[in-house]
Amino acid sequence: MRKYYVIFTLLMILVVTSACSDDEETSEEPAETEQNQTDDESTENENEEIETKPQYTYPLNGEESEEEVTNRALAVMINNHSKARPQTGLIDADVVYEFLAEGPITRFLAIFQSQLPEAVGPVRSARSYYIETAKAHEALYIYHGAANFIEEDLRAGWVDNLNGAYYDDDGFLFKRESFRRAPHNSYALLENAYEVAKRNNIETEKEHDWLGFYEEDELSEVDGSPATDITIDYFSNLSVSYGYDEATNTYARFADGQPSTDLNTEEQLHYANVLIYETHHEVIDKALRRDIDRESGGKGYLIQNGVAKEIEWKNVDGLMLPFVDGKEAKLVPGKTWINVIPLGIEEKVTIQ
Numbered sequence: 001m002r003k004y005y006v007i008f009t010l011l012m013i014l015v016v017t018s019a020c021s022d023d024e025e026t027s028e029e030p031a032e033t034e035q036n037q038t039d040d041e042s043t044e045n046e047n048e049e050i051e052t053k054p055q056y057t058y059p060l061n062g063e064e065s066e067e068e069v070t071n072r073a074l075a076v077m078i079n080n081h082s083k084a085r086p087q088t089g090l091i092d093a094d095v096v097y098e099f100l101a102e103g104p105i106t107r108f109l110a111i112f113q114s115q116l117p118e119a120v121g122p123v124r125s126a127r128s129y130y131i132e133t134a135k136a137h138e139a140l141y142i143y144h145g146a147a148n149f150i151e152e153d154l155r156a157g158w159v160d161n162l163n164g165a166y167y168d169d170d171g172f173l174f175k176r177e178s179f180r181r182a183p184h185n186s187y188a189l190l191e192n193a194y195e196v197a198k199r200n201n202i203e204t205e206k207e208h209d210w211l212g213f214y215e216e217d218e219l220s221e222v223d224g225s226p227a228t229d230i231t232i233d234y235f236s237n238l239s240v241s242y243g244y245d246e247a248t249n250t251y252a253r254f255a256d257g258q259p260s261t262d263l264n265t266e267e268q269l270h271y272a273n274v275l276i277y278e279t280h281h282e283v284i285d286k287a288l289r290r291d292i293d294r295e296s297g298g299k300g301y302l303i304q305n306g307v308a309k310e311i312e313w314k315n316v317d318g319l320m321l322p323f324v325d326g327k328e329a330k331l332v333p334g335k336t337w338i339n340v341i342p343l344g345i346e347e348k349v350t351i352q
Contacts, residue, residue, distance in 0.1 A: 056254065058114040060094035060137075060334035062213030071113060072206040074193055075134035077143040078108035079122040084184040085255065089120030091262040091269055095211075097133055097338045100281060103288040104235040107131055112190060113208070121187035122180065123164055126150050127294045135159040136318025138206055140197055144174070144186045160202045172196070209317075212330045219332065224307030229352045232276065232339055233289065240339060242274050244306050253337065272334025274303040277313045277320055278345040292340065294320060299345050304332045308351050 056065040060073060073094075078087055082097070090096065093110035101124075109130045109267040110120065112127070125145035134141040135158070144164030146154060154161050164186055167173040173196045177185045194204040214222070228244040230251070242251040250270035253260040260269045277300040280293040297314045302322050311322040311329055322329040341348055 009094075025270055030227070038334050055304070057213075058094065059208045059210045060111060060113050061335055062211070062331065063114065065114070069113070070100065070205045070207070071194070072204050073111050073113040073137055073139040073208055074116070074190060075109055075111045075130075075137060075139035075141050076120055076188055076190070077124050077130060077141075078110050078120070078124060079124040079184055080106050080108055080255075081184060082256075083180070084122045084124075085258075086261045086263045086266075087121065088187060088263045089117030089190070090264065091267060092117045092120075093335070095137075095338065097130070097340065098240070099127070099129055099292060099340050100234065100290055100342070101127060102290065104238045106234065106238070106240075111137055111139055116190045118191055119175070119187045121177075122184045123186045123188050124183065126154065127289070129144075129294055130293060131159055132318060133214075133320075134268075138208060140193065140202060140204075142188050142190075142193060144168075144183075144188075162196060162200070163201075164188065167196070211321075211336070212328050213333050214330045216333075218330070219305070222305040222307065222332065224302075224305075224309035225351070227303050227306060227308035227349075227351050229275075230274065231350045232305055232341060233350075234341060241270070242303070242337075245270060249305060249332075250334065251337075253292045269337075270335070271337045272304060272332040273336040274301075275313075275322060275336065275338040276301045276303075276345065276349055277338060277340050278343050279313075279336065281342040294318075294340075298343075301349065301351065302329050303351070312342075 015179050032239065056066050056068050057063065058069055070163045078090055078156050090108065090110055092115035093112050094114050095111040097109040098106050101200040102268040107124055107127070121170045123144040126143040128150065131141060141159045145163065146163070154163070162173065164174040168186070169176040171191055172192050175188055175189065197204050230242040232240045239256055243254070247272060250272050251274050253269045253271065261267060262269070277298060279296065279298050283289070284291050295315050297312060300313045300322060301308050302311045309324065311324050314319050314323055
């Protein structure tokens with residue numbers, strides 16, 4: 001009897017021990033599962049952050065790109081005669097230079113890379129300082145016609161170019177619109193520019209130099225005096241102005257008091273940065289064409305984030321760039337408009 005009692009006791013001990021062991025294993029499993037879930041979620045979050053953050057940036061506007069940026073910039077001569085407004089496609093340009101052409105008329109060099117409108121224009125003829133600016137950007141220069149001596153230099157390789165005079169109204173690279181009269185009706189079809197360039201053995205891919213842009217966490221460093229309304233008086237009958245739009249942190253452009261808009265979308269043109277450079281201008285012929293000094297440097301303003309500051313512009317490898325205290329000034333990511341004006345910046349520019 002005692003023998004059976006001992007056996008029974010041993011069996012009970014084994015049962016209790018086994019039960020306790022099972023409980024311990026069961027109590028540990030949720031902890032392991034919870035830790036694994038936390039690790040998995042952390043890994044997923046890291047992967048998601050890596051996947052959603054673009055690793056490429058457009059060099060001419062500082063904005064993020066989902067793909068590597070390899071397409072060559074296109075620099076297009078845009079007409080700014082009153083009969084050519086509103087322009088088409090100008091709203092998509094990353095950088096726009098505004099120089100005086102002849103008399104009291106300005107003309108634009110619009111540089112496209114991040115966006116290519118189907119059509120842009122009206123397109124006008126070449127001038128040396130626009131050509132030099134396009135060359136400094138290593139862009140493909142697109143224009144319509146030029147004086148003989150300029151065309152000879154262009155054909156000799158001054159800058160890679162496509163001249164609308166050789167494709168006038170071909171319907172593939174250029175077309176004439178019926179709603180305007182020549183010379184205000186020539187439009188370039190930019191989506192076909194690269195194909196035409198390849199036919200002419202012109203390079204269509206390029207690694208462009210960066211313009212200096214702020215990182216997102218550096219934007220609080222932008223300083224200057226309040227600047228909500230800017231007016232540039234070229235002449236009594238030619239003015240450009242900008243109004244600060246706090247909602248978008250950009251400047252809306254006006255020409256002669258009227259909003260600068262896109263012909264197709266009717267949207268007003270807005271810019272994250274407005275640069276104003278003064279330099280020597282000289283009339284060189286009876287048609288009042290000009291020579292403009294892009295080399296010597298001079299005074300200017302940089303206007304961004306609702307503030308303005310005085311800068312000095314310098315020519316660096318052909319580009320007119322802003323400097324503050326000897327260092328290149330940074331731009332806010334987004335589109336940039338550059339007004340190049342004759343000497344006398346204090347009299348010609350009003351900032352409020």
